Amino acid sequence: MIALVTGGNRGIGKEVCRQLASHGYTVLLTARSRERAGSTAAELGENVRPLRLDVTSPEDIEAAAREVEGRFGRLDVLVNNAAITYDTWQSAVEADLDVVREALETNLYGAWRLTQALVPSLREGKRPRVVNVSSGAGSLTEMGGGTPAYTISKVALNALTRMLAAELRGSRILVNAVCPGWVATDMGGPGGRPVADGAAGIVWAATLPGNGPTGGFFRDRRPVPW
Numbered sequence: 001m002i003a004l005v006t007g008g009n010r011g012i013g014k015e016v017c018r019q020l021a022s023h024g025y026t027v028l029l030t031a032r033s034r035e036r037a038g039s040t041a042a043e044l045g046e047n048v049r050p051l052r053l054d055v056t057s058p059e060d061i062e063a064a065a066r067e068v069e070g071r072f073g074r075l076d077v078l079v080n081n082a083a084i085t086y087d088t089w090q091s092a093v094e095a096d097l098d099v100v101r102e103a104l105e106t107n108l109y110g111a112w113r114l115t116q117a118l119v120p121s122l123r124e125g126k127r128p129r130v131v132n133v134s135s136g137a138g139s140l141t142e143m144g145g146g147t148p149a150y151t152i153s154k155v156a157l158n159a160l161t162r163m164l165a166a167e168l169r170g171s172r173i174l175v176n177a178v179c180p181g182w183v184a185t186d187m188g189g190p191g192g193r194p195v196a197d198g199a200a201g202i203v204w205a206a207t208l209p210g211n212g213p214t215g216g217f218f219r220d221r222r223p224v225p226w
């Protein structure tokens, strides 16, 4: 089984790579720095292979899709984990829209373009799953003000999850959004729970059985309100 994880060099993405490898997956640990992809993959063991991938680069995405197709001829798991700009410093009323646009390039368009490029390989997968790493910040039900760039990007990622799941229904590709909870990473800051706990729900969605859900939004394996 072959998995590709974006932003695999640190934080939750790195832990997802570690856990998928321990489930027996061959993991393509991707990172925007070739060096960090290499050193992190080496640290995680022989089932983990490095690949340079900046999700904002269409050229990188094309090259990654070609690499997956050429090397394996299929993909079983795609985890769209890479994200930026937890913008606690700004409000929707006064947001710098250039910052919002930049966040969307990674958090939405990066995940979207990469998924588009990999759907042909996913169609050949044995148990194909797409996991969009989202956030409770993207829940309309619970929404208040603040973190506008990040929040809008996760709302949009959730919408993308719904559309992809609907359009791919019947293809065997299950597409779900997962919130990892508050996790102690560079983005989450101190005080959050351990990365292993945050990654576990993502790995659950990446390894769902054939009769598993699609088009859902989960935290710790349980549905959360959109």
Ligand SMILES: NC(=O)c1ccc[n+]([C@@H]2O[C@H](COP(=O)([O-])OP(=O)(O)OC[C@H]3O[C@@H](n4cnc5c(N)ncnc54)[C@H](OP(=O)(O)O)[C@@H]3O)[C@@H](O)[C@H]2O)c1
Pocket: 006, 007, 008, 009, 010, 011, 012, 013, 031, 032, 033, 053, 054, 055, 056, 080, 081, 082, 083, 084, 106, 110, 133, 134, 135, 136, 179, 180, 181, 182, 183, 184, 185, 186, 187, 188, 189, 192
């Ligand atoms: N931590 C939390 O409490 C929390 C809560 C809810 C949701 N989440 C979500 O969980 C996911 C992982 O978060 P985290 O806490 O692990 O964040 P993190 O520690 O800040 O790590 C982010 C990762 O994304 C990568 N990345 C950023 N821009 C990229 C790009 N253009 N192309 C490829 N990779 C890129 C980073 O690479 P570099 O090292 O090169 O910067 C890094 O590997 C995100 O989707 C986040 O929104 C986190």
